[in-house]
Structure formats: structure tokens, C-alpha cells
Amino acid sequence: MERNNLYPIFLKTVQLEVLLVGGGYVAEEKLRFLAKSSPDASVTIVTPMIRKSTLEVAKRIGAKVKLKKYRRKYLKGKQLVIATTDVPAVNETVYRDCRKKHKLVNVADNPPLCDFYMGGIVTKGNVKVAISTNGKSPTTAKRLRQFFEEVIPDDINKMVLNLNSYRKTIKGDFEQKVDKMNEITENLVNSN
Numbered sequence: 001m002e003r004n005n006l007y008p009i010f011l012k013t014v015q016l017e018v019l020l021v022g023g024g025y026v027a028e029e030k031l032r033f034l035a036k037s038s039p040d041a042s043v044t045i046v047t048p049m050i051r052k053s054t055l056e057v058a059k060r061i062g063a064k065v066k067l068k069k070y071r072r073k074y075l076k077g078k079q080l081v082i083a084t085t086d087v088p089a090v091n092e093t094v095y096r097d098c099r100k101k102h103k104l105v106n107v108a109d110n111p112p113l114c115d116f117y118m119g120g121i122v123t124k125g126n127v128k129v130a131i132s133t134n135g136k137s138p139t140t141a142k143r144l145r146q147f148f149e150e151v152i153p154d155d156i157n158k159m160v161l162n163l164n165s166y167r168k169t170i171k172g173d174f175e176q177k178v179d180k181m182n183e184i185t186e187n188l189v190n191s192n
């Protein structure tokens with residue numbers, strides 16, 4: 001069976017610089033999901049035209065907007081780049097410029113021109129689940145996201161914080177702590 005070999009990481013977007021190229025519907029969708037998961041992300045948008053609804057999301061997360069056409073110079077200082085323009089040649093240029101400069105790039109909705117994919121994301125307090133279908137079915141990623149939003153209890157964060165506090169009270173070395181933490185959480189997965 002074909003299998004997903006992508007490696008998920010949880011980026012500290014607050015200390016990274018993201019460049020979003022384009023300000024239309026696709027830009028808005030990508031920005032909305034980024035803002036939902038990481039409202040503290042540091043984002044710059046470069047686009048000669050930005051739609052009203054995209055601008056609203058941009059303002060909400062304090063993104064900088066440059067009303068200019070994409071140029072290579074806008075990559076300076078950026079680590080993650082997302083290209084969403086309606087001009088394929090521009091998206092391809094962004095992709096090539098990023099590869100040359102070793103920056104991670106996503107050309108939205110264009111899997112071959114992506115170093116990384118955006119995923120379906122569920123956030124409940126400190127808990128976050130990210131979902132990928134290896135680029136095969138974004139709709140499945142969306143449905144799975146909705147499913148996990150339903151089934152993961154809203155108060156899971158309380159449990160996480162309780163376990164965090166409890167761990168500090170356990171005496172012993174690292175191994176003893178691990179044993180104890182495993183013991184008291186055993187029923188979370190064997191709840192029959």
C-alpha cells in the first residue's frame with residue numbers, strides 16, 4: 001500500500017517570517033486556516049490587489065500588506081513562503097526563487113510545487129492534531145478535521161494541565177516518572 005512519508009513538525013510561527021504571495025480567494029483560505037491555528041503568526045502579504053475579505057483576515061492577525069507585484073527581494077528574511085496567485089508563471093517563479101534560496105515553499109493547490117503541505121488542524125487548548133492525506137484528498141483532510149473536532153473533548157486541556165502539574169509532584173528519577181505517568185494514563189487508551 002502507498003504510504004505517507006511526510007514528516008509533520010509544529011512550527012513556532014510567532015518567531016518565523018511567512019510570506020504570502022497573492023491576495024485573492026485562495027490566499028484568503030490559506031490565511032484563514034493559518035490564522036485559526038496560529039493567530040500569532042508573523043505574515044507579510046505581497047500582492048498588487050487584495051480582496052476585502054482577505055484584508056480583513058490580514059488585519060485581524062496583524063499581517064503586513066505590500067500592494068506590489070511579487071519580486072525576489074520580498075523573500076529576504078522569510079523562512080516560509082506560500083504562493084497563491086492566479087498567474088502560474090508567477091507561482092513557478094516564486095517556487096524556483098525559493099528553491100535557490102533554500103526557503104520552504106508551498107504553491108497552494110499545486111502539489112508538485114510544494115516543499116510542504118498545509119494540513120487539516122484541530123486545536124483544543126494545548127493539544128493540536130494535524131492531518132495529511134499526502135496531498136491525495138484535501139476534502140478527506142477537511143472531513144477528518146471536522147470529525148476530530150467533534151470527538152476530542154473540549155476539556156482535554158484540563159487533563160493535560162493536570163498531568164503537567166502531577167508530574168512535578170512525582171519523586172524519583174526520570175524512569176520512575178515515566179513509569180508513573182504511563183500507569184495513570186493507561187486507561188485513556190484501554191477504556192473498556
Ligand SMILES: C[C@@]1(CC(=O)O)c2cc3[nH]c(cc4nc(cc5[nH]c(cc(n2)[C@H]1CCC(=O)O)[C@@](C)(CC(=O)O)[C@@H]5CCC(=O)O)C(CC(=O)O)=C4CCC(=O)O)c(CCC(=O)O)c3CC(=O)O
Pocket residue numbers: 029030033034106107108109110111114116117118119120121131132133134135136137138139141142145
Ligand atoms: C496538496 C495540498 C497543497 C496545499 O495547498 O497545501 C492541497 C491541494 C489541493 N487542494 C485542492 C482543493 C481543495 N482544498 C480544500 C481544502 C484544504 N486543502 C488543504 C490542503 C491541501 N490542499 C494540501 C494537501 C493536504 C493533504 O495532504 O491532505 C487543507 C487541508 C489545509 C489548508 O488549505 O490550509 C484544506 C482543508 C482545511 C480544513 O477544512 O480543515 C478543499 C475542500 C474544501 O474547500 O471544501 C478543496 C476543494 C475540493 C477539491 O477540489 O478536491 C486542490 C484541487 C484544486 C483544483 O480544483 O485544481 C488541490 C490540488 C490537488 O489536489 O492536486
Ligand SMILES: NC(=O)C1=CN([C@@H]2O[C@H](COP(=O)(O)OP(=O)(O)OC[C@H]3O[C@@H](n4cnc5c(N)ncnc54)[C@H](O)[C@@H]3O)[C@@H](O)[C@H]2O)C=CC1
Pocket residue numbers: 021022023024025026027046047048049050051068069070084085086087088090109
Ligand atoms: N478559488 C478557488 O477556489 C480555486 C482557485 N484555483 C486556482 O488558484 C489560483 C488563484 O485563485 P484565486 O485566489 O481564486 O484568484 P484571485 O483572482 O482571487 O486572486 C489572485 C491573486 O493573485 C494576485 N497576483 C496576481 N499577479 C501577482 C503578482 N505578480 N504578484 C503577486 N500577486 C499577484 C492578484 O493580485 C490576486 O490577489 C487560480 O489560478 C485558480 O485557477 C484552484 C482551485 C480552486
